[in-house]
Structures are given as structure tokens and as C-alpha cells.
Amino acid sequence: MIPRQATSTLQRLAKGFPIVALTGPRQSGKTTLAKHVFAQKAYVSLENPDELEFAHSDPRRFLARFDQGAILDEVQRCPALLSWLQTLVDERGVMGDFVLTGSAQFELIASITQSLAGRVGRVELLPLTAQELRTADKLPSDLNTMLLQGGYPSLYNRDVSPQDWFSNYIATYIERDVRQLIAVRDLSQFQRFVKMCAARSGQLLNLTSLGADCGLSANTAREWLSVLEASYLVTRLQPHHQNFGKRLVKSPKLYFLDVGLMAWLLGIRDADTLDTHAARGALFETFVVSELIKQRFNQGQASDLHFWRDSAGHEVDVLLDTPAGLQAIEIKSGSTFASDWIKGLKKWRSIAGSNALPPKVIFGGTGMYEREDCKVKGWQNI
Template sequence: MIPRRALATLHRLAKGFPVLALTGPRQAGKTTLARLAFPAKNYVSLENPDERAFAGEDPRRFLQRFPDGAILDEVQRCPALLSWLQGMVDGRRRMGDFVLTGSQQFELISGMTQSLAGRVGRVELLALSAAELELAGRLPDTLEGCLWRGGYPALYDRELAPGDWFANYVATYVERDVRQLIAVRDLVQFQRFVKMCAARSGQLLNLTSLGADCGVSAVTAREWLSVLEASYLVMRMPPYHRNFGKRLVRTPKLYFLDVGLMAWLLGIRNADEIETHAVRGALFESWVVSELAKERLNAGEPLDLYFWRDHIGHEVDVVFETPAGLQAVEIKSGATFASDWPGPIRKWQALAGDATPLPWIVFGGEGDYERQGCRVLGWRDLVQQTAAPSNE
């Protein structure tokens, strides 16, 4: 198993919360991580029909089987358990008692908010980060290899071609989750919707346009997009507009959280295609955003990633708050620095003021240096920075 950086976060939260919730997309490694972190605990999967029936029919007796706590996998399959779990952990007052995993975040979070408020330490585990792969010596040698393969553990633990795995992943997990969450009459139409979302990764989200391209209403597009978010396949990045006086865009941007899956949905079948493909820039931007997201989530921090864009079209790809001020990140897939790259950052700095950290330009080449008042980071240098030891 490739070591996961969220392991330290789980152990830290287990000291202060009676219940831990480990959520994330299917096949991201949640079960493996939970069992590694808490090897002495009993493990029960609620995907098992017998266990699910027992938990639903007699939740009290189901939980009484675990005097030393347990790992309850895919607990969103039996939400009634959460209310009974509240009484048990309140009575036992033991930290790190139960570990819950789930791959449909909205159902699980809704249940936890109602029944386990204040009792849950939550970790969101996405697919493997490039930093985790780098530390394990498994990072692909080229940027195109990173973008094509993505980060799902199965593609690094087994002899599997990405095309073979992603085809089965979409059929087995995505479509099953769709059927559990909403009634889709035309699965082919939904598949087209998923592909159209992949084609829009890194763009402002326009639900009316997205729905029209797929032959559905904006209301249906919103519902279907919520399914992809609930399954941790996509995220919406909100615009940052605090403390700025100019008119700014209020529409979020859409991002796929695994670029390997995104590339497969877009019909890319080998890494070499990416070098000259029209979506190379969108793939690279999505990859950088997902790496920044993984770094924060693995540490147990709120996602809190934003972008800045004014009504004229000036844009900074990512903005996030740090103790030193707002960190700006511009993303360029080109392999050679271009003199016009810092332009959008200068527009942003005119509004943000000078009391901000050195802006970053993350690009598709190599190197780590300063140019025109920016720190220029190659893709591999970004990986090495995020792979640096944490303070945990």
C-alpha cells in the first residue's frame, strides 16, 4: 500500500472525537486506510446485505456487538444507525470509538449533522496525490503520464491499463450511485452529461448551457451535477469576492477531481495524445487544483480554494488564505515561461494590495525560480513542495 498522508490526521482526530468519518470517492482507498489506522477494530461493510438488514431491523443489537468500537464501511447505506450511534458514544465517552466511511457525501453528512453534531472528526480522502506517489517512488516520469493515469490506487497496485479500469469504474460505481441517488430514465443521456462536465472542467459553470448540450433542463442538470459532487467526482470552486470593490463574477467554476478519469471521459486513450491535445490546458489546470485540494483535505483542513475573476475577464486561477495573506496561483500548461503570464496577477495585486505572499505561477515545465515578482514552479517542483513533511 502507498502510504497516505491522511493517516496522521486520522490519528490526531481520534484523540478528540468519539466518531471519525472518512469520506471520499469509491475506490480511493478509504477502507484500506481505515483498517490500517485502526487494525484492532472490527470491520463491517454495510454493502453486505445481511449486515445491512441486521443494522436496519435492530440497530441497537447491531451496535452492541462492538464493545471496543468498529469500522462501519459505507454507513450511508443505513442512515438509521447514526441516531443509535449517538446514544452509544455519549454513554461510553471514549475517543476514536467508531470509524464511519462513506462514498456519498451529502447523505452521510446530512445524517451526521442531524445525529452526531459535535461528535465527529471528518477526513475527506480523494485519490492518491502526486505527493504521495512521489514519496512512494511511483510518480509517473512525465507530466503527460500523470495526467493520463490520475491517482486512483488500483492503477498503481495492479497491472491495469487506465482505459480498462476507468471503463469498469464508470459502469460499476458511477452508474450504480446514480441509480441509488436519483431515478435517471436515460442512462445514455446521463453518460453524455458526465462527459460534457469533463469537457467543461476549469470553466465557469453554466447549468442552462450544460443542460441544453445534453438535452435536459437546467433543473435536471443541477440535480445530476449534485450526484457527481456527492460521489466526489467533481467540485465547484467559488469565486473570491471579499474585500474587493470592483464588480466580480459570482458564478463558480467546475473541476473534475481526478484527471485520469477526466482524460478517459474525453476519449484520450494514451499519454502521448495529451501533449498536443486541445484539452491539455484544462487537464493541467484541473490536476493542479486537485493537488491543492488533496493537500488541504489530507491535513484535515477546510477546502477553501477560490478563484478571482472580474467582470472584464481578468482572472487568477486559484486564491486561498494563508497566515501571510491571500496566496494567488496562476496555472499555465506551457513548458516555457512566457512574459505575459504574470499579467492577470498584476491586475489582482492592484486590488489585493502589497501585503500578500509571493504569487505562484505553476507551469508544465521544470524549475523553481522568481520572475517578474512571481515564484515560478514547474509541475514536478509543485509536487516536491507538497511532498515536504507536514508539521503533524
């Protein structure tokens, strides 16, 4: 198993909450991590039809088997179980008693909010970070390989190509999750919608335009996009809310949460194609943004990432609120630093004033240094 940065967060939360919830996309390593951190606990998957039927028909007796707690995998398949779990953990008063995992966040979080408020510590586990891969000595040596593979653990612990793995992942996802979450009559149309979303990763989101390109209404596009968010395939970055004296763009930006999946959906299968592809910049930006989100999630924090763009076209790719001030990050896929990269950063800093920290640039090259009061980092040092 590749060591996960979320391990210490899970251990910390298990000391202060009777229930720990571990959510994330399918195949991100949730079950492996839960079994590793809580090795002494019994494990039950509600994907097992017998266990699911038992949980539905007799939840009290189902839970009574676990006097030392348990890991309940894919628990969103039996939401009613959570009400019984509430009574049980309140009676026991044991911290870290049960561990819940799930891959459909809207269903699971809605159930947790209703039944287990104040009793659950939650961690969202996305695919592997570059730092986790580097610690395990599995980080690709070149950027193109990183962009093509992404971070799903199976691509680093199995002898399988990204092309084979992603094609089966998408087929399984659409057959299982989509049918469970919404009634889609034409699955091929939904798959086309997913590919159109991949083509817009890193761009401002226009639901009307997205729907029109797929032959859908804006409302249907909104519903389908919420399914992708619920399955942890995409996220929306909101514009920063602080008014810096300029008219600001109000639309969010769309990002995939795994760059390898995005590359596969765009039809990119090799490094030569990637080198000259029009979406290379968007792929690198998606990679960096997803890495920043993973780092926050692994610490048990909300992403709290924003972007900034004014009506004149000045833009900062990422803004992060920190106790010390606003951290601006510019993302560039080029391998050689260029002075015009920090034009938007300079404009933003002149407007933001004393609340602005020294900005950072993350680029597609190597090394770490400073240029014009900006910290510059290569992709391997993210």
C-alpha cells in the first residue's frame, strides 16, 4: 500500500468522534486506507447483497454483531442504518467506534447531516497526490506521464495501462453510479456530456452553452453536472468574493479532479499527442488545482480555493485564504519561466494591497527559485 497523507487525519478524528466517514470517488483507495488505519475492526461491505439485505431487514441485529465497532463500506446503500447507528454510538460513547465509507457524497452526506450531526469526523479521499507518489518512489519522472496517468492507485500497483483502466472505469461508473443517482435514458448521451465537461476543465462554466453542445437543456446540464460532483469526478471553483474595486466575473470555473481521467476523455493516448494538444495548458492547470484540493482534503479541511478575474481580463488562477493573508497562485504549463507569467499577479497584488502574501508560480519545469518577488516552483515540488 502506498502511504496516504490522510492517515494522520483519520487517526486524529477517531480520537474525537464516535464515527469517522471516509468519502471519495470509486477506486481512490478508501477501503484500503480504512482497513490499514483500523485494522483491528471488522469489515463489512454493503455491496454484498446478503449484508445489504440484513441491514435493511434487521438493522438493530446487523449492528449488534460489532461490539468493537466496524468498517461499513458503501454505507450510502442503506441510509436507514445511520439512524440506528446514532442510537448505538450514543449509548456506547466510544470514540472511533464505526468507520463509514462511501462514493456518492450527496446521498451519504445528506444522510449524515440528518442522522449523525455532531457525531462524525469526515475525510474526503481523492486519488494519490504527487507527494504520496514521490514518497513511495512512484512519481513519474516526466510531466507528460503524470498528466496521462493521473493519480488513481490502481495505475501504480497493477500492471494495467491507463487506456484500459480508464475505459473500464468510465463504463462501470456510468452503468452503476449514474443509474443509481438519476434516470438517464441515453447513457451514450451522458458519456458525451462527460467528455464535453472534460473539454471545459479550467474554463468558466456556462451551463447553457454546455447543454446546447450536448443537445440538453441548461437544467438537465445542471442536474447531470451535480451527478459528476456527487461522484467526485469534477468540482467547481468559485470566484473570490472580496471586492477589490473592480467588476468581477461571477461564474465558477469547472475542474476535473483527476487529470489522467480528463486526458483519456479528451482522447489523448500518448505523450506525442499531449505535447502539441491544444488542451495541454488546461490539463496542467487541472493537475495543479486537483493537487491543491487533495492536500486540503487530506488535512480534513474544505478546499477553500477560489480564482480571481476582473472584467478587463486580468486573472489569478488560484486564491487561497490563509490566516496570514491571501495566497495567489499562477499556473503555467511551460518549462521555462517567462516574465509575462506574473502580469496578472502584479495587477492583483496592486489591488489587493497589504492583505496579499508574496505570490507563487507553479510551472511545468523543474526547480525552485524566486523571480520578481514571486516564489517559482516546478510541478514535482508542488
